[in-house]
Each structure stands twice: as structure tokens, then as C-alpha cells.
Amino acid sequence: MNEITREFVRLFNEERDFYECHEVFEEAWKAESEEPLKSYYKALVQVATAQFKLNQGYMNGFRKLYGFCFPVLERLPDVYQGIDMQRLRSEFTAQLHQLPADAYITPGTYPQYGINYLSLGIVEII
DSSP: OOHHHHHHHIIIIIIOOHHHHHHHHHHHHHHOOSTTHHHHHHHHHHHHHHHHHHHHTBHHHHHHHHHHHHHHHHHSOSEETTEEHHHHHHHHHHHHHHSOSSSBOOTTOGGGGTOOOOOOOBOOOO
């Protein structure tokens, strides 16, 4: 796991600061030229932004971001940069299926729909 991913995971899992996650990885994504790392950064920016949209109540925004990033997540190995991508794909899809049909819900009420924020699983390679 590179240092930028480590910081992203800390912000995502511990602080739930999805806006800052976006900032950290957007810079990395724009600076990176090698694949699949560039696409990975961009997809994780979109996952973090989807969590932000979930909290803000923008269900259609969440759906749109899922549609943008999920094909990239599917192409990544089951473990990439120390993140359990298989778990992320599964839990992100489950989150999508739990969304209410509404385009918008009251901000912060997503738990009433049985939805929780994602947590990135870490796999340490020895």
C-alpha cells in the first residue's frame, strides 16, 4: 500500500471525511500516468464522493457515481494497493440496492433505510 492510499484509507475509515478523501486522491489521479493506478485513484474518488452524496441525501448522485466507477472496480484485482476490492465491490453494490427509490432524501437520514457508510477492508501482504 502506497502512502497516499494509506492516507485515503485513514480519512475514509476513521474520519469519514469523504470530501478530503476526494481531494487527496483527485490530486494523485491527475498526476498519475500509469494504469491501472490512475483509474484506481479516480474510481476511489468516485466511491468517496458517493458516500458524501449519500449523506447529503442525493440518491441519484450516488447512483450516477456508482455507474461511473463500478466498471473500473470490476477490472481491478481482488486485492489492489492493500484494499480488499472484492469486499468493496460487494458492499458498494449492496449499498446501491438498499437506496430508496427517491431521487432525494433528507440529509443524514440514510441510516433509516438500513444503509451504513462503506468501510475499506485492508489486506496486508506479507
